[in-house]
Amino acid sequence: MNGTSPPSSAGARWGLKTKIILSMLLVGLFPLIVGLGMAFWQGSQEIREVSGESFKALATEAARKLDLLIVEEIAHTARIANDPAIIRELERRRDAPSNPRASTDLERRWISRDKAAVQSITDNPLSALLHEYFSGIHSPPGQLLPQVVRSSTKMLFLTDTQGALVGTMTGHPAFRHQDARWWQGTFNRGVGKLYIEGIHFDERVNAYVVTISLPVMDSLRHGAVGVLHRVIDAKEFFSPSTHAIRFGKTGHVMLIDTNGIVISCPILPTGVPLSDPQLIPLITPNHPGWVQASSDGHGGQATSVIGFAPLPETSRATNGSIDQGSWHTFVWQSSDELFAPIQHLFSWVLMFGMVAITLLASLGYLAAGRIVTPVRQLQQAAQAIGRGELEKPIQISTGDELEDLAGEFNRMNAQLKAAFAGLTDQVELKTQEVRVLQQSTDQILDAVPTPILLIDAHEAVQYINRAGRESFPAQGTVPGASLFSILPLDQAQQKRLQADFLANGTTPLTTTVSTLDTIPRDPLMPNTDHESAGHRAQLQIGSRIYGYQWFRLPARPGGEQSIGLVLRDTTDESRLQDQLVQAEKSGSLGVLTAGIGHELNNPLFGIIGLGEVMQDEQDMEMIKSYAKDIVAHGRRMATIIRDFTGVIDRETSDKPTSVSMEDIVDQALTTAQATMEMKAITIHKHYAGTTPVLVLPDQLRQALVNLLSNAAQAMNGHGTLTLTTAVADKMVTTTIADSGPGISKQHLAKVFDPFFTTKGQGEGSGLGLTVARRLIRKFGGDIRIESHEGQGTICSVTLPINTTPSAQGGPWTTSASHSAPQPSHSS
């Protein structure tokens, strides 16, 4: 993988190449093994079948051959038994009067091997005949007994009907045989029957023998007159026939009897039983066949295929009948040899299989190489694409899906490149924007004259604007310096600030700061701050006083929230404010003094004049009249004083009263006319009737007087004043429109500001509208001023209509919670 492969567990991981080779091997190996196994199994089965059938055929054939051999021997023997001379001699002996004593005497002498007695039997005509037959004198040419037969015949003798020996060719057989099974079986009560005696050991001939016994029938074939008995050495007789049949190294034919005793076998000695008794019933049925047995009968325990067949003709006569025992051939070959071909084939196929597997592995290697190389190219290309380094297009020309895939990769890479290019541009653009934004923010923040600090969650200062840097010469490196290392505060203030900070800036704006920010403090307003001085958001840093404000900054994705702290140097402001209050106070006093003087002077001069006239007047009537005028003037003065001082009868004005708006307007107009020069002013009234409002009448009147005074002052004594009341939506709107010069736009926004005035020194305090608005708002209404320069000013006062029938005791709804500041006197 040229070092580009992922390092993860290269040992445990199987690469594609290994997998392909393995799968090819498996694909080849699996059918090979299955096929081999099946072929081996099937081959073994078939070999077993074929061998079994062959063995069966061979056994049958061998059985037939052996049967014929025995039948031939029987025929040979029968020729002797059918010899007329022998028959005649035996008939004669049968018909001769029996002489038991002579017979017993002869027997005794035979047993004692008395020479004369032996000679009387071995040299008698019957024995001579047997000799002649055996040596072949009586046989036609071509029917001579084979040498094998002659040598294997160990005894050949004749007995009469009593079982006594009457002639013998060789050896020294027993004299009496009437108790022998073979003799009884052959004589068969005179009927006569072929009797083949099974394998047994004969001590006289010292060998395992089989015997063939034939009855010698009389000339009518009516009854037996004697028995011809022949003893044959089994091994010698059968071995030329059985031993000749050999196949392979171990394949052979053997002859056994029904008890499993070996009659002739090239391997086992004659007379021994088969090693496995359980095998015997399997292989000795009375029909040919083959079996697969678990042993071979020769001492081996290997699974063997055994063919077998009975000797039908021979078996019929063995031991008297087929029920007494039968002879069988047994064909066997060693399993090793039998299955050698298939094992040979197996090894060959295995070898070819190995070659095939090697081929498969090589081909698999080649194929895997062909498949994997482009895949690796693709993998490297994908990695390169991932790093964004793929410059050259992938060159794969396999002409298959991999090539298509490579094409797709190339296309994808091109698209990605295009997309990335656009993205990079956009990122650069955005970065620039961000930079610009940051710069502008910095500049804006630097331009702000108040110190601003940005603090992270750990009280570390992240940023200080220029004003801040100037105000608090940094005592630590700014990003990361502790807040209190920058702000030199005493312990109590640190604690307070920390508490605020821990509250996470949830009380960002104290009322004081807010007021300072929006509108200047009303100096006439009762100062409630004195009561809550302990909670004021003010810090004393050095000799200066700062108001402060927390604000929360939006957190960056994944970042911590930071909190901003805005400090505002209120030292100068407080000082200025105090000066302003002071100035206002003195200004107001001047205006008041001038107004009082002006207003009081006229009646006072009238009183003085009337007083002087009264000094010279004698007429009591006139004096009374003058006194009346003096009283009137005095009262007027009292009223003026009351109005100007603003000292309102608090007892009567504590409770709001339902009064007619229009009445109040008229009263206010009267008051205004009394104090202002309004004779040249034309007054138009458009009233909507009597509209009840729930107010403190004196205070409302005071507010309206202020408004009317402003209007009259604006018109400078001549013009048109239009007073209108209109009812709409449970509200009554009172409009005071003058025909004055109007208010310029820059002044219009400030008209409600305290101390704002366009009048000259001593003419106005700048508090009239402020007081008026506060009063109107107290009653749930509002004041609006519209003005266009040169077209006059319209002042609209909106108040809610009192809908409760009983004005007294009606709900006092407006701003009950507010601490109602007492209106101060206004000019």
Place this chain on the structure above:
Amino acid sequence: MDYLCFALRTTAIAFLVGGLWGTGALLSAKERSTSVGIAPEKVTDYVHAVLEADRSFYTTHVVNRMQEQGVVAATEQWEQGKGLPLPAQFLQHSGRLVAEAGYGIRYKLIGFAPIYQRNAPATEFERRALELLRRQPDRPVTGTVSSGKKQYFQAIYADRAVSAACVTCHNSHPLSPKQDFKLNDVMGGMAITIPLE
């Protein structure tokens, strides 16, 4: 089926032995009083009648019947498995049993063209008798024969192909020298031999 065979054989043997017993009794009676002796021709006639009846019954009501019903067939190798003895084998085997009974009486089938040489005529008399019977099958050939000093009366009756089984077997057997037998042909003779002393 073996049980059936055994039963049949036992029945047949019982029949024959019973019959022969009677015959023997008759003969001994004759010996005791020669005046009321019974001619050997008569004896062989009786024996022949019994044998014919037995074989005929066996052939018709056992072999044919079993074969028609598909129960079991008659086969030459009846000893080696499932099968009934052929009628001829039935007679030959019963003859062996009778001979082994030891009364001296023998009977057997001999043929002009026997499948097995052992069933060929054994003596000159038998040969001549078959020649005669070929021409005159209706009457038995009788005579006295001797073995040494022993004398026997022998009667040979013509034996016909009594059933299809006889014809089929002889015409199809590989060892059969003559294969053109027809039903009711004289196939050979039944030789009955009784001792005359």
